Amino acid sequence: MSYDRATLRPRWLHIGFGAFARAHPLFVLDQALQADASGQWGAVVARLNSGQDDLDRLDQAGGIYHVLEADAQGLHATQVRCVIATCHPARDGQEALPRIIASAELAVISLTITEKGYCSSLDGLDFDLPVIKADLEGARAPRSAIGVLVAGLAQRRAAGHGGVTLLACDNLSGNGRKLARAVGDFATARDPDLARWIADTCRFPCSMVDRIVPAMTLESHARITAHLGQADSSAVICEPFLQWVIEDDFAADRPPLSEGGALLVTDVEPYEEMKLRMLNGAHSLLALLGGQAGLETVDACMADPLFAAAVERFHQLEAAPSLPPLPGIDLADYSAQLHRRFANPALQHRTAQIASDTSQKLPQRILAPLRWHLAQHGTVPPLSALALASWLIWLLGTRDDGAALPVNDPQAEDLRDHLAAVPPDGDLVLAYLARYPGFGPDLAQDTRLADALRLALHRLRAAGVRETLQSLLSETYP
Ligand code: NAI
Numbered sequence: 001m002s003y004d005r006a007t008l009r010p011r012w013l014h015i016g017f018g019a020f021a022r023a024h025p026l027f028v029l030d031q032a033l034q035a036d037a038s039g040q041w042g043a044v045v046a047r048l049n050s051g052q053d054d055l056d057r058l059d060q061a062g063g064i065y066h067v068l069e070a071d072a073q074g075l076h077a078t079q080v081r082c083v084i085a086t087c088h089p090a091r092d093g094q095e096a097l098p099r100i101i102a103s104a105e106l107a108v109i110s111l112t113i114t115e116k117g118y119c120s121s122l123d124g125l126d127f128d129l130p131v132i133k134a135d136l137e138g139a140r141a142p143r144s145a146i147g148v149l150v151a152g153l154a155q156r157r158a159a160g161h162g163g164v165t166l167l168a169c170d171n172l173s174g175n176g177r178k179l180a181r182a183v184g185d186f187a188t189a190r191d192p193d194l195a196r197w198i199a200d201t202c203r204f205p206c207s208m209v210d211r212i213v214p215a216m217t218l219e220s221h222a223r224i225t226a227h228l229g230q231a232d233s234s235a236v237i238c239e240p241f242l243q244w245v246i247e248d249d250f251a252a253d254r255p256p257l258s259e260g261g262a263l264l265v266t267d268v269e270p271y272e273e274m275k276l277r278m279l280n281g282a283h284s285l286l287a288l289l290g291g292q293a294g295l296e297t298v299d300a301c302m303a304d305p306l307f308a309a310a311v312e313r314f315h316q317l318e319a320a321p322s323l324p325p326l327p328g329i330d331l332a333d334y335s336a337q338l339h340r341r342f343a344n345p346a347l348q349h350r351t352a353q354i355a356s357d358t359s360q361k362l363p364q365r366i367l368a369p370l371r372w373h374l375a376q377h378g379t380v381p382p383l384s385a386l387a388l389a390s391w392l393i394w395l396l397g398t399r400d401d402g403a404a405l406p407v408n409d410p411q412a413e414d415l416r417d418h419l420a421a422v423p424p425d426g427d428l429v430l431a432y433l434a435r436y437p438g439f440g441p442d443l444a445q446d447t448r449l450a451d452a453l454r455l456a457l458h459r460l461r462a463a464g465v466r467e468t469l470q471s472l473l474s475e476t477y478p
């Protein structure tokens with residue numbers, strides 16, 4: 001049912017108005033409002049560093065945009081109308097976002113700021129990051145999402161308003177807890193009383209978010225224009241599937257998210273781990289190995305029996321065994337559904353996109369299940385080892401056919417410098433284990449992992465991805 005936009009109030013702030021935000025949290029909010037708009041849950045959307053143009057274009061379109069679900073049958077368009085204002089610090093001033101966070105009406109802040117936006121190491125806020133150092137020095141207005149949140153929450157407390165719900169929607173294990181920790185660490189460094197107020201009054205529910213939303217391209221914009229009969233520069237194309245499982249832990253009013261299709265539960269972790277290890281783990285496997293083999297999209301990988309078989313084996317023998325049972329969910333069915341979703345030819349989801357920020361993705365996707373295998377069986381799952389070795393090859397720079405690999409990662413420069421310092425007869429794997437922080441102290445010193453990575457690297461370099469997969473898939477597991 002349509003709702004009256006004029007009645008909406010700025011009650012929900014979304015930080016990180018990228019492709020995913022449009023097709024997932026804001027889409028769900030719009031669906032929720034269609035079911036029940038009595039809570040007046042209007043959204044303000046923001047970006048922090050780049051993308052001011054995106055917000056200007058959304059303003060020009062009156063805050064309304066389309067989400068186009070795509071599959072082999074074609075496109076299905078839905079209008080999203082819940083955005084009532086936009087905010088960008090470069091356009092509206094550095095004080096604008098903290099002011100919105102401090103406003104009495106605001107109740108929810110959701111975030112899709114990518115994994116690196118949480119500015120966290122394996123152990124809380126990463127105080128070594130230049131942006132965090134500068135934000136904490138306080139000589140200028142904060143630029144990191146964490147710094148902006150804390151500045152806004154400080155103003156909110158000073159204004160005497162209650163706490164808000166900070167809803168993390170990025171692909172991280174325990175995303176709400178990570179956000180709470182980063183915000184808490186930052187606030188503690190600024191003002192321990194503020195940190196206590198945040199811990200006492202704000203809530204940071206974890207959430208599992210799922211919908212494949214590839215980055216937009218000129219071709220996808222042209223498809224949308226042809227379909228709608230007009231351009232919509234804020235529109236996105238995504239898959240029809242959508243899942244959002246949210247920990248039912250809100251500070252004050254809760255928007256009617258169940259009515260929008262979200263599932264509210266007491267414990268999100270089993271859903272999160274299932275999705276991160278099965279979907280995202282397989283995505284990273286395909287992105288790294290497929291990209292190294294020269295395959296440009298996920299559906300092209302799935303159309304290749306070798307890669308499809310690798311995903312099946314990865315699901316069955318590497319990801320699924322590491323997961324606790326989840327009542328009502330059959331992991332074999334979930335795997336089959338993922339096969340179909342990955343094979344969607346209408347998405348053109350690029351392996352290079354998924355391979356970006358791999359340093360931020362490996363811990364929750366590949367290394368957590370790998371740790372489980374080491375602890376339970378003392379073995380390193382071979383496809384996971386291959387994915388890790390492939391990323392080392394990405395860092396070294398060339399695909400199997402000699403073309404350059406398009407690395408886009410916040411830790412790439414540091415890792416590459418470190419790898420470049422290894423002499424020709426030196427041990428690249430040891431340098432990789434010692435330098436990439438995602439391994440953590442336990443894995444960095446694990447000789448079983450070092451051996452498995454040396455073997456995987458040797459196979460990939462000597463035979464390339466295809467031949468390595470072929471022989472690996474004919475072997476039985478250790
Ligand atoms: P995008 O590139 O379209 O948007 C990224 C957003 O994050 C932008 O608003 C950008 O300004 C912001 N951002 C980037 N780095 C930041 C930083 N250091 N600090 C603060 N903000 C920063 O990407 P997209 O597709 O919207 O994905 C964003 C995140 O959403 C992903 O990293 C993932 O965690 C989550 N997600 C994405 C899915 C997808 O299929 N695209 C599905 C499930 C989750």
Ligand code: CS2
Nearest residue numbers: 209210211212213280283354
């Ligand atoms: C992908 C995810 O880019 C990536 O790293 O694995 O964004 C994936 O598309 C989503 O998590 C699907 O929900």
